[in-house]
Structure formats: C-alpha cells, structure tokens
Amino acid sequence: MSVTLHDVARVAGVSIKTVSNVINAYPHIRPATKERVEAAIAELGYTPNLTARSLRSGRSGAIALAVPDLGLAYFAELAASVIEAAEAAGLVVLVEQTGGDRERELELLRSPRLKMTDGLIFSALGMSEADVASLSVGFPLVLLGERIFGGPTDHVTMRNVEAARAATEYLISSGRRRIAVVGAHEGEVVGSAALRMQGYLEALEAHGIAYDDSLIGYTTLWHRSNGARSMTELLEREVPFDAVFGLNDTLALGAMRVLQVSGRRVPEDVAVMGFDDLDEAGYSIPSLTTVDPGRAWIAKTAVATLVERIAGGDVVGPPRLRLADFRIAERESAALAVAR
Amino acid sequence: MSVTLHDVARVAGVSIKTVSNVINAYPHIRPATKERVEAAIAELGYTPNLTARSLRSGRSGAIALAVPDLGLAYFAELAASVIEAAEAAGLVVLVEQTGGDRERELELLRSPRLKMTDGLIFSALGMSEADVASLSVGFPLVLLGERIFGGPTDHVTMRNVEAARAATEYLISSGRRRIAVVGAHEGEVVGSAALRMQGYLEALEAHGIAYDDSLIGYTTLWHRSNGARSMTELLEREVPFDAVFGLNDTLALGAMRVLQVSGRRVPEDVAVMGFDDLDEAGYSIPSLTTVDPGRAWIAKTAVATLVERIAGGDVVGPPRLRLADFRIAERESAALAVAR
DNA sequence: CGGGTACTCTACAACGTTGTAGTCGAGGGA
DNA sequence: TCCCTCGACTACAACGTTGTAGAGTACCCG
Incomplete structure (x- = not known):
C-alpha cells in the first residue's frame, strides 16, 4: 500500500538504515549516496510512517x-x-x-x-x-x-481573585456603589465563580461598601441565556443598581442585552463589566469593558x-x-x- | 516504564498472545485462565499501547x-x-x-x-x-x-446558492427592495461569497429588482470588524437601503452595530439578515434572523x-x-x- | 609501514501489538 | 482402537522505524 523505507532502500540500492540515516540527517553519508536516496524518496513519494516512528521512539508528537x-x-x-x-x-x-x-x-x-x-x-x-x-x-x-x-x-x-477585585474596583472608581453580579454559583466554594466572587467581596470590603445579597444573580451555567435570565430576575427584584459585573463575558453580554431592552442606558445608567476578553467583547454595543485574563x-x-x-x-x-x-x-x- | 502485555503475561503465567486474546475477547479461553489474566491486568493497571496497536492494524482511531x-x-x-x-x-x-x-x-x-x-x-x-x-x-x-x-x-x-436566494426572498417578501450586501469578495467566482452573491442575484432577478453595485460592500475577510467597516462605507455613500444581507452572521452583527450607532432602527428602518445561525445569533440585540445552513x-x-x-x-x-x-x-x- | 581513527555503510534487534500457524490433549464417531 | 475435530494455548513473524554494534575501507600520524 504505502511506501516504506524498504521500498526506498531497494530503489536506491542501499540498506534501510542508510535511508533512515539520510532522513534523520546523520552526518556521515557520502554525498553521492545521499543524492541517490533522496532521488528515490522523491521518485516514490515516500513519507515516514509516524506511527512506527512513534512506537520506536516512545514519542508521538x-x-x-x-x-x-x-x-x-x-x-x-x-x-x-x-x-x-x-x-x-x-x-x-x-x-x-x-x-x-x-x-x-x-x-x-x-x-x-x-x-x-x-x-x-x-x-x-x-x-x-x-x-x-x-x-x-x-x-x-x-x-x-x-x-x-x-x-x-x-x-x-x-489570577481570578485579584482580577475580579481589580474589575470591581474599576467600577467603584467610576463612582458605582450598587454593583450587581451575574453568574454566581450558589454555595460553591471552588471554581471560577467562587474565586471571582471572592475578588468582588474583597473590593467591596476595601471600599467600605456593604455586601447585598439581593444584588447577586445566581446561575448554573455561564451561557448567554443564563446572563439574560439572571438579569431579568434582578430587574424584577426592583433593587436599584448602577453596575453589573458579569462573571464572564458571555454572561455580561446576555445581561447587557436585557438591560438595554428594559430601557437602561449602558454605561450611563448601568455600567457593565465582563471577564475573559473574548474577541466579541470589542464588537458588542456598546463594546464591553472586561478583564483580559491572559x-x-x-x-x-x-x-x-x-x-x-x-x-x-x-x-x-x-x-x-x-x-x-x-x-x-x-x-x-x-x-x-x-x-x- | 509502562506496563505491557509481557508484564501481564508473566504475572498471569501465560503467553502474551493469550493476554492479547483475553483483551480482544477471543472466545476459546478457559474461564480460569481468563480470570487470572484479568486479575493480572487489574493488578498491574495495564492499558494497551495504542501506538503499537495502530502500527500493527494500520488504523489509529x-x-x-x-x-x-x-x-x-x-x-x-x-x-x-x-x-x-x-x-x-x-x-x-x-x-x-x-x-x-x-x-x-x-x-x-x-x-x-x-x-x-x-x-x-x-x-x-x-x-x-x-x-x-x-x-x-x-x-x-x-x-x-x-x-x-x-x-x-x-x-x-x-446549499449556498439556494439558501442565499431564500434569505434574500425572505427580505423581499417583507417589502424590502433596496437590499445591501456586506461581505462580497471582489471579482471572486468561487467560494461562499460568490455563491451567496449568486443566490442574492437570482432572488433580485426573480422579483424584477435591478442590481445596484453601490449597495454591495466588499471585504477581504469575514470578521466582525470587516462587517462594521463595510457598513460604515455603505452609509458614507449615502445610497438608501432598507435591508442588509450579511454573507455571514459575524459580518451581519458587525454591520448591525454600525447601523444602530448611526441611529437606524433594526428592523424598522433596516432589516438585517445573516447566514450561519451561530449560537450568538439568538442573543444579539435585536436577535439575528439568519440562515441555518445545517x-x-x-x-x-x-x-x-x-x-x-x-x-x-x-x-x-x-x-x-x-x-x-x-x-x-x-x-x-x-x-x-x-x-x- | 603499522596502528589507530574517522568515515560510510550494514545487520540485527527492539518498540508493543496481533495474525498465522502451529502444538497438544480431550472427546466423539466409526 | 484410530482418526478427526475442536478447544486452549503458544511460538513466531510482522507492522515500519531507529539504536546499537560492528564491518570494511581510507586516511593520517609517527
């Protein structure tokens, strides 16, 4: 079926090991031999069998x-x-x-x-x-x-905690005090949600802002629809807020949509912060301020x-x-x- | 380093082929032997080397x-x-x-x-x-x-041509007559852009609408930024249009953003049609009507x-x-x- | 001119697996 | 009782490659 070292060796009139040596750039080969082998390789269209190489070397690449x-x-x-x-x-x-x-x-x-x-x-x-x-x-x-x-x-x-803290402080530094969150995971202690929440809490504390559980939107997944649904719930609670921190961009974009549909202006009425810096964040309306996590x-x-x-x-x-x-x-x- | 058939065979006191047979569910094996082999496999934590199997069988999976x-x-x-x-x-x-x-x-x-x-x-x-x-x-x-x-x-x-034609006819059926396009490829005759343009042209022709080159936005790539830039150019031309067909969703979303920033209402002033049915199309503002190409x-x-x-x-x-x-x-x- | 060394090349084994061809014994039919 | 079949297992080769060991020749140095 496919061309092997044996075929090349036969055509070039050398041993298979010599062909192998040519392929692997072993230095001590006469130029004439090398040429003959290379000609045979080209003629037959030989390509090495990576599976065999992998078995031999223990590495698959x-x-x-x-x-x-x-x-x-x-x-x-x-x-x-x-x-x-x-x-x-x-x-x-x-x-x-x-x-x-x-x-x-x-x-x-x-x-x-x-x-x-x-x-x-x-x-x-x-x-x-x-x-x-x-x-x-x-x-x-x-x-x-x-x-x-x-x-x-x-x-x-x-650096989830530090980044979320910085994101929250960014919102605080622009004068926001009632910062809602979208995407928290109820009762969770590990994972991105928990760490980013921790950063959020640290920022609040550092600036003497009281934590208000009615500002927290819990979701199970981090899809756009979860962000939208969570924001709908927040609005139904009728608690005032002037910023939203989406625990990732997708959530933030879903939430931002609902905010706008409800008549809020972004960022005038509510600032929106994301997390991830997706390609998309640069092209939403308005474009999304977010954390580039590296x-x-x-x-x-x-x-x-x-x-x-x-x-x-x-x-x-x-x-x-x-x-x-x-x-x-x-x-x-x-x-x-x-x-x- | 890793456990092989040989190791299992030694522990079970059988030949490696028997171990191989057990693994490959060869029928003629005494239950007692099978048990011994399986115990050895479990004891040593043997897993087959897929590379070797692949070399032998010619299939890698x-x-x-x-x-x-x-x-x-x-x-x-x-x-x-x-x-x-x-x-x-x-x-x-x-x-x-x-x-x-x-x-x-x-x-x-x-x-x-x-x-x-x-x-x-x-x-x-x-x-x-x-x-x-x-x-x-x-x-x-x-x-x-x-x-x-x-x-x-x-x-x-x-079915690019048929789908693009159907998309265009959908716009026409809602009363649109001046349908701009975003994402055409200048002078191209192969590829998605050309085929979708062909569908667009067929729809226009079928409904007796004249083709107007000033409604066509050419781009090289199909990124969101290209859609945005192309729409900006269209607006600068100051030719009237009441619909935009983005040759893919990403272009359409980029174009829609610029439309909205410019004060146009979607779909009241300008209808927007995409192509691809990305997950995202369901969550933009407004949500994007588009072609689900299967x-x-x-x-x-x-x-x-x-x-x-x-x-x-x-x-x-x-x-x-x-x-x-x-x-x-x-x-x-x-x-x-x-x-x- | 002898002995070492570098160069060029080859034979063989091995990586871990499975197909093929067997061996050996038990059991069944004639 | 003999032959044949079948069950249970094994030995060996092969998949295509590369490392190791070594053979043979040419060359250099003293």
Whole structure:
C-alpha cells in the first residue's frame, strides 16, 4: 500500500538504515549516496510512517487538549491559542470535549483514548478538590482552570481573585456603589465563580461598601441565556443598581442585552463589566469593558510546561503553579467618565 | 516504564498472545485462565499501547480536522459538532488550523503531520479550483466548504446558492427592495461569497429588482470588524437601503452595530439578515434572523462519509457530493411585520 | 609501514501489538 | 482402537522505524 523505507532502500540500492540515516540527517553519508536516496524518496513519494516512528521512539508528537465545549467562545479561543502554541513547538493537538461533566472528565483521565499522545492539557470544569487523586495519572498532565488547586500536577491559570477585585474596583472608581453580579454559583466554594466572587467581596470590603445579597444573580451555567435570565430576575427584584459585573463575558453580554431592552442606558445608567476578553467583547454595543485574563499567555505556558514535563522524563520536579498577568480591557460599557 | 502485555503475561503465567486474546475477547479461553489474566491486568493497571496497536492494524482511531481558525465562531461550532460526531463513532479528532492560507492548506495536504490519522476532514478556505489536483492524496479525505467543486474527493457542504436566494426572498417578501450586501469578495467566482452573491442575484432577478453595485460592500475577510467597516462605507455613500444581507452572521452583527450607532432602527428602518445561525445569533440585540445552513448535519455526515471511506479500503466509489438542507431561522432583525 | 581513527555503510534487534500457524490433549464417531 | 475435530494455548513473524554494534575501507600520524 504505502511506501516504506524498504521500498526506498531497494530503489536506491542501499540498506534501510542508510535511508533512515539520510532522513534523520546523520552526518556521515557520502554525498553521492545521499543524492541517490533522496532521488528515490522523491521518485516514490515516500513519507515516514509516524506511527512506527512513534512506537520506536516512545514519542508521538501529539498532545491532547480536553475542554468542556468548543461551542463556548472562551474555550474555542483557548483551543485556538493552544493549537497555535503547540504547532510552534512542533506538536499536533487532539481535542476532546468533556461537556464539563465530572464523570466524563474522570473517564477521560482513566481511558486509554489518549494513550497515543505524549501528554494532556486538561481544562476541568466538573471535577472538584475531592477528585484530586484522579489527577495522579501516568502521563504528563498540565491542569488549567480553577476547580482544583494544590493537586499533584502542574497548573497554569489566571489570577481570578485579584482580577475580579481589580474589575470591581474599576467600577467603584467610576463612582458605582450598587454593583450587581451575574453568574454566581450558589454555595460553591471552588471554581471560577467562587474565586471571582471572592475578588468582588474583597473590593467591596476595601471600599467600605456593604455586601447585598439581593444584588447577586445566581446561575448554573455561564451561557448567554443564563446572563439574560439572571438579569431579568434582578430587574424584577426592583433593587436599584448602577453596575453589573458579569462573571464572564458571555454572561455580561446576555445581561447587557436585557438591560438595554428594559430601557437602561449602558454605561450611563448601568455600567457593565465582563471577564475573559473574548474577541466579541470589542464588537458588542456598546463594546464591553472586561478583564483580559491572559489567555494567550496561559495557552503558551501550558504547552511549554507540558513540553518540559515530556522532555523531563524521570526528572520530576514538584508540581508548579503558574499564574498569568491580567489587565482591564477598557471599553465603552463601563467608561470611567460618562454623562449620567 | 509502562506496563505491557509481557508484564501481564508473566504475572498471569501465560503467553502474551493469550493476554492479547483475553483483551480482544477471543472466545476459546478457559474461564480460569481468563480470570487470572484479568486479575493480572487489574493488578498491574495495564492499558494497551495504542501506538503499537495502530502500527500493527494500520488504523489509529484518530481523524484530523483542518479548519481555518477556531477563533471564528462558525468553525468553532463546526469543530464542536465534528468532535461530537467522531466520538460517537469511536474516533478522536486532531485539530489543525490553517489560517485560511492557501500555502498552509497545501502544505498540510503534503506534510506527514497527519500520517498518524486515518483520514482528514478538510475545510479549505484559501485553495481554489486550480489546486484541485492537490486533493488527490493517498488517504481518505472529505472536503468541506465551497472553494472547490467537482474535485476527486467526497464533499459535504451546504446549499449556498439556494439558501442565499431564500434569505434574500425572505427580505423581499417583507417589502424590502433596496437590499445591501456586506461581505462580497471582489471579482471572486468561487467560494461562499460568490455563491451567496449568486443566490442574492437570482432572488433580485426573480422579483424584477435591478442590481445596484453601490449597495454591495466588499471585504477581504469575514470578521466582525470587516462587517462594521463595510457598513460604515455603505452609509458614507449615502445610497438608501432598507435591508442588509450579511454573507455571514459575524459580518451581519458587525454591520448591525454600525447601523444602530448611526441611529437606524433594526428592523424598522433596516432589516438585517445573516447566514450561519451561530449560537450568538439568538442573543444579539435585536436577535439575528439568519440562515441555518445545517451545520450539525454537515458535521455528522462528514464523519460518516469519512468512516465509510476508511472502512472501504480499496473499494473506492466515485466522489460523492452531499448537501445539507437549510432553513431560515426567523428572529427579530428581519421580522416580517414591523411598524415602519 | 603499522596502528589507530574517522568515515560510510550494514545487520540485527527492539518498540508493543496481533495474525498465522502451529502444538497438544480431550472427546466423539466409526 | 484410530482418526478427526475442536478447544486452549503458544511460538513466531510482522507492522515500519531507529539504536546499537560492528564491518570494511581510507586516511593520517609517527
């Protein structure tokens, strides 16, 4: 069927090892031999069988990336960044979707589906601290996300608390005092929602603003519709507020829509702050002020960290935690100076 | 390092082939033997080496998906659907990004990077009919997109012309006559832009509406910013129009923003029609009326078609063209009955 | 001119798995 | 009783590649 080293060797009149040597740029080959081999390779259209190479070398040149769902803009953009970073490192990326479901996440870690990869970048959404033991797998693993801290693996993530605090303080600095939240998770203590809420609370406290639970919109998921529904509920409560902090951009955009439909002006009546800095945040009406949590850096660093672990072999250091820098992407929806 | 059949065989006191037989559910094994082997597998935590299995069998259980960019919502949602369909078929998916660049697309087809996969689902954006010969590769390949027709491979795509015509007629049926277009590609004769323009033209002609080039906004890319810029140019021309057909949702949303900033009401003053039915189309302000081109069906069918080719081996039939059904997703931005 | 060394190339084994061809014994039919 | 079949298992080769060890030749230095 396909052309192998044997075929090339036969045509070139050399041993297969010599062909292999030519391909792998082994230095001690006579130019004449090299030419003959290269001619044979070109003539037959030989390409190396990566599977065989992988079996021999123990490396596949592929890594796996597990995310909840590529339909979620944040994870799509994260995956794009990871694939780009991996390509720069000469790796291809196998993408798995877990649906953010704990069972499927655990199963993915156990299953041999990704045994053909050299390692895994894992964005967990359903697992919690209780599942930390499941992360002790026999292959290089870099964890993303904020469900689990202090686990046995390298972990690359964002500064959720600090960034959410900065975002909230940004709103406060523009004179807002009644800051609603959309996307909190009831009773949750781990995960992005909890951490961002913590940052929100720290900012309130630092500025002597009392916490008001009636300003908090709880959701289960972080889809646009959840943001919209949550904002509808907030409006029905008829508690006054002059700003909304969407715990991610998608929620914020959903909420912003409802605000506008209800007749509120953004940012004049209500300022809106997001979190994620999706591509889309720059093009909404008004454009969305949000937190850029350093997604590109996270992707690049996750790949680099995984590559280090893969190359390290038995040289295993302690698990590392690497945190991205963030910045506030200042746009229209929470402009500092507006006529009110 | 890792546990192999040899290790299991030693522990169970049988030959490696027997272990292999147990794993592959070979029927003629004594229950006692089977139990012993299974105990050894459990004890050692053996998982099969997929690379070796793949080398032996010639199948990897992985397929590749090449798209321009996961940062583009359409392709992210397409990839999500493909991965889901592939998982249902027991396959994993390796995702490549080409950037929509012709050179990188051609290189991807030539390179051995995906030699470890069983086949490729390829969404070409930069290639054109002239490159059709490059599609004659030695592995199963299913083409998506509308850059190339009549190529040597199976092709799954949408009914661009019919769908664009239906979308335009939808606008016409609501009384619009001056229908602007955003996203046309200057002088292009292949690709989504050209096909959708053709549908637009057919609709105009069928209803006796004269074509007016001053209503056409040309762009090179289909990003939100291109839609916005193109609409800005249209407004500067000061030609009247009562509807806009964005050749995809992203363009339409970008254009809609500029329309609204300029003071036009949507859909009262200007109706807006998109194409793609992104998740997002349901949540914009106003929600976007658009064409659902059958993305989920395309993904499922592409995987099924590829699986057939992979299983077919040497039984190669003629290339097949499979077209998805479309529908108009009726929402607010082009509501049929509005006060004007 | 002898001995070492560098160069060029080859044979063989191995990576972990599975297909093929067997071995060996038990059981059944004639 | 003999032959044949079938069940249970094993030995070996092969998938395509690369590392290791080594063979053979040419060359340089003393």
